[in-house]
Amino acid sequence: MEFARVSQTSQTESALRERICKCGASMFQRGLTFGSTGNISVALPDGGWLMTPTNASLGDLDPARISKIDAKGQHVGGDKPTKEAFLHRVMYQQRPTCEAVVHLHSTHSVAVSCLHHIDHHDCLPPLTAYYIMRVGKLPLVPYHPPGDESLALAVEKLADKHHAVLLANHGPVVAGKSLEDAMYATEELEETAKLFLMLRGQATRPLTPEQVDELRKRGG
Structure with missing residues (x-):
C-alpha cells in the first residue's frame, strides 16, 4: 500500500x-539488544523506509x-530487510506522523510480557513522570509466532491509538516522531519494566x- 508522509525529515538518506x-x-x-535480535527503521520523504x-x-x-523499501513496500536496495518488517509497516500506516520505529527483545520488557497477571490494556503502572510522557499506555498484543503476519494484524488494531505496544513473550514495538524519540521511549519503557x-x-506509590x-x- 502506497501512502505519503505528512512530514519530511531534513536529513539526507546517507545521514x-x-x-x-x-x-x-x-x-x-x-545491553538493550543482543545477538541478531531487534530492528530499527526510519521513514524517507518519498514514503519509503530504511530498515535494518x-x-x-x-x-x-x-x-x-x-x-531500503519503497513506498509500495518493495525491497529496492541493500540487504534483505528484517522478517519483522511488517511490524514497522503497520505502525507507519496507522500513525502518519511517525518517522521511526524501534523493536527490541529487551530483557525486562520481555520479562513483563511473559507475566500472567498483568493488565493487557496497560502492562506497566505509572511509576514515573517520564514513562507517562514518553510511553503512556502500553497494551499487550496477544502472542503470535515471530515473522507471522497475523502478528501484523494484531498490532494494526492498536497502532492508531498507541505508539508503543508490548508483544506477548516477545518484546516492545515503539514508534516516534524521530529516531531519537522512538529510541528514548523504548529505553524509558525498558527502565520502567x-x-x-x-x-x-x-x-x-x-x-x-x-x-x-x-x-x-x-x-499532547
Missing part, C-alpha cells in the same frame, strides 16, 4: 543510514547494507490518575 547504525550500536553496547537487515546485529551495522520487576511484592492526566495533557 539517516549513519544515524541508524549509531543508535543500533548504542543500544547494543548498553535480517540476521544483522544492531551492534555491527554497515550503513551501505541497510535495507526493570523498576516494576524490582518492586514486585513491595508496597508502591504510583502516580495518581490526576497526575497522569496532567502529564498526558502536557505531552
